[in-house]
Amino acid sequence: MAARIITITSGKGGVGKTTATANIGVGLAEMGKKVTCIDSDIGLRNLDVVLGLENRIVYDLVDVIEGHCRVNQAMIRDKRFENLFLIPAAQTREKNSVTPAEMVNLCESIREEMDFILIDSPAGIEGGFKNAIAPADEAIVVTNPDVSAVRDADRIIGLIEAAEKGPARLILNRINPEMIKRGDMMEAGDVLELLAIKLLGVVPDDEHVLISTNKGQPVVLNQKSRAGQAFRNIAARITGSEVPFLDMSQKDDFMTRLSKVFGKEG
Amino acid sequence: MIETPKVKVREFKIKGIRDVLMVFLEDGEWEEELMDLLTYIRERKEFFNSAKLAVDVGERKLKATQIADLRDGLAEQAVSLVAIFSGSVQTKNNARTFGLETDPENIRITSGKKMQLLPDGGENAIMYSHTLRSGAKVNYSGSVMVVGDVNPGAEVIAEGSVLVWGCIRGKVVAGSSGDERAVICALEIKPLQLRIANNEAKKGVQIKNPVKINCQEKELNFTEWKQ
Numbered sequence: 001m002a003a004r005i006i007t008i009t010s011g012k013g014g015v016g017k018t019t020a021t022a023n024i025g026v027g028l029a030e031m032g033k034k035v036t037c038i039d040s041d042i043g044l045r046n047l048d049v050v051l052g053l054e055n056r057i058v059y060d061l062v063d064v065i066e067g068h069c070r071v072n073q074a075m076i077r078d079k080r081f082e083n084l085f086l087i088p089a090a091q092t093r094e095k096n097s098v099t100p101a102e103m104v105n106l107c108e109s110i111r112e113e114m115d116f117i118l119i120d121s122p123a124g125i126e127g128g129f130k131n132a133i134a135p136a137d138e139a140i141v142v143t144n145p146d147v148s149a150v151r152d153a154d155r156i157i158g159l160i161e162a163a164e165k166g167p168a169r170l171i172l173n174r175i176n177p178e179m180i181k182r183g184d185m186m187e188a189g190d191v192l193e194l195l196a197i198k199l200l201g202v203v204p205d206d207e208h209v210l211i212s213t214n215k216g217q218p219v220v221l222n223q224k225s226r227a228g229q230a231f232r233n234i235a236a237r238i239t240g241s242e243v244p245f246l247d248m249s250q251k252d253d254f255m256t257r258l259s260k261v262f263g264k265e266g
Numbered sequence: 267m268i269e270t271p272k273v274k275v276r277e278f279k280i281k282g283i284r285d286v287l288m289v290f291l292e293d294g295e296w297e298e299e300l301m302d303l304l305t306y307i308r309e310r311k312e313f314f315n316s317a318k319l320a321v322d323v324g325e326r327k328l329k330a331t332q333i334a335d336l337r338d339g340l341a342e343q344a345v346s347l348v349a350i351f352s353g354s355v356q357t358k359n360n361a362r363t364f365g366l367e368t369d370p371e372n373i374r375i376t377s378g379k380k381m382q383l384l385p386d387g388g389e390n391a392i393m394y395s396h397t398l399r400s401g402a403k404v405n406y407s408g409s410v411m412v413v414g415d416v417n418p419g420a421e422v423i424a425e426g427s428v429l430v431w432g433c434i435r436g437k438v439v440a441g442s443s444g445d446e447r448a449v450i451c452a453l454e455i456k457p458l459q460l461r462i463a464n465n466e467a468k469k470g471v472q473i474k475n476p477v478k479i480n481c482q483e484k485e486l487n488f489t490e491w492k493q
Contacts, residue, residue: 151418151419155419161396196415
């Protein structure tokens with residue numbers, strides 16, 4: 001079936017790459033897709049924690065690449081979904097333990113068995129990012145509505161274009177519904193105008209995200225959470241479904257502004 | 267990342283001064299150098315078509331007949347020889363008998379009088395057909411055209427003019443080596459830094475309509491850009 005390989009990246013750290021990867025992965029798995037998430041943040045692995053699979057790691061990405069184990073041995077099957085797998089990063093190694101070519105080979109070796117391969121990129125624009133983007137068919141850029149995160153997102157979008165992996169799609173994470181109600185969220189429109197790439201989803205700032213991350217239960221499984229709904233919508237859009245954007249403000253003006261920038265598509 | 271095909275063709279250093287192209291010849295056998303130059307030009311016919319050419323021949327002592335060969339050879343390619351620069355007095359004197367300019371300074375002054383959108387006649391210009399994002403840096407000896415935006419964190423530094431078919435949000439410098447005739451045009455500006463020659467726009471300037479910026483008496487002058 002040949003999987004689509006999607007790299008999730010941001011430039012800046014702490015904007016929600018790993019949370020997004022975990023939730024999109026679980027969201028796609030919930031829809032019955034066969035998904036492997038690869039944590040390429042070698043030395044600072046997190047994806048296993050967010051997915052609640054930390055205590056089941058035996059082999060990792062570097063073990064596979066160095067030939068210490070077969071790739072299936074490093075693929076941890078999720079507790080909730082038997083069609084979701086994780087290849088964890090090595091915690092005690094460095095980014096340069098892996099080359100872009102090795103990442104491509106690894107992904108190609110499992111491509112036929114999967115529907116989606118999601119790669120969680122490390123922050124930064126150096127080797128770790130290059131490893132993460134090398135195998136990608138497409139890229140998702142995660143950013144927050146603040147100036148420094150947007151600047152870094154712009155830089156990374158440029159690098160994705162230069163690597164001919166573009167056009168990337170955007171997830172605007174941690175949109176604050178209170179600020180929208182007060183009309184202080186004007187920058188969101190500016191963000192989209194500046195980055196000028198297609199919007200894949202808008203995720204509201206939601207305390208459920210933090211609570212569920214700490215429990216190793218991705219928020220996408222929480223039917224009551226707005227952020228969970230946003231990630232379910234994103235997963236659906238990735239599979240090609242047309243899903244309207246969440247109405248964050250109840251007043252509708254934020255969405256009107258978004259659709260002005262992007263047309264009806266989303 | 268794209269490598270140009272490795273064909274063994276002699277490359278010449280070309281520079282644009284106003285509307286004149288200047289080519290530098292290396293020391294060596296004159297006949298050979300002349301043949302190489304003519305081949306080089308023939309292979310770039312469209313670029314050189316009806317160009318005005320100035321040739322720097324170094325310390326070479328050229329006879330009148332040799333200069334005539336050069337002039338006629340160029341004329342066959344629709345290129346007109348306007349100047350010969352040399353350290354040799356003999357070469358200079360011979361060049362003057364053909365009515366050729368021999369002082370580089372005169373080229374700069376006489377041919378640069380007319381004010382154009384691109385002061386160097388657009389022959390020495392480079393185009394980017396995409397938005398320049400953060401981290402992109404353009405530094406060019408002629409004019410620069412961008413079809414897209416110049417985002418914060420990107421910079422364009424041109425010795426000539428800068429045209430942006432989009433919004434300038436980053437840093438743009440025109441006339442970077444001091445040419446105050448350079449202009450900046452954009453559909454919208456909200457720049458981090460904007461400069462023509464040594465004259466900087468005041469911080470926080472923001473214009474939402476097509477704007478042309480030129481330099482008048484050390485002040486930047488913002489007018490509507492219509493064309």
